[in-house]
Amino acid sequence: MLHFYCLDKRSVLLLLNCNFKITWSSRIGYENANTSKIPSSAGVYEIQGRKTSDGGYTRRFVGTTDNLQRIYAKHLLDNESNEKLKAFLKEKKAFFRYVTSDGETTRKDIEKGLYLKYKHSFNTTDTVSSGSGKYDKINITETNAE
Numbered sequence: 001m002l003h004f005y006c007l008d009k010r011s012v013l014l015l016l017n018c019n020f021k022i023t024w025s026s027r028i029g030y031e032n033a034n035t036s037k038i039p040s041s042a043g044v045y046e047i048q049g050r051k052t053s054d055g056g057y058t059r060r061f062v063g064t065t066d067n068l069q070r071i072y073a074k075h076l077l078d079n080e081s082n083e084k085l086k087a088f089l090k091e092k093k094a095f096f097r098y099v100t101s102d103g104e105t106t107r108k109d110i111e112k113g114l115y116l117k118y119k120h121s122f123n124t125t126d127t128v129s130s131g132s133g134k135y136d137k138i139n140i141t142e143t144n145a146e
Helices: 032-037 068-075 083-091 104-118
Strands: 002-010 014-024 043-050 057-065 094-100 137-144
Touching (some): 014 094, 014 104, 032 068, 043 068, 043 083, 043 104, 057 083, 068 083, 104 137
Antiparallel strands (some): 002 014, 043 057, 043 094
């Protein structure tokens, strides 16, 4: 689920602040057998790991795609170009979660806002969206699926 509102603050320059409210899907274990549990919809996704110290989750990678199921399967292939992510998915217990969104610019803005908020450790400068360029500041409020 996705809700957003943007505020237009006018002064000498036009600055826009945007607030997105997203509801993540349930976490899905990252393994080939779960590919069919992922919709083929467009959306923003996050790959997480499990902390052993407190049982929480670490945010490792954020991305956007026009097909969540295809990108889920692609990251599991041997030709995954992100070496850190490739090794992590092979060696650790990983989880996938997503938010569906049809609008490409909205997906890019959510991805940018999440990265700026959490600095996902497996994203590189060439894998982080620059957003739509419409907003000076992007705030993300998150809830988890029940």
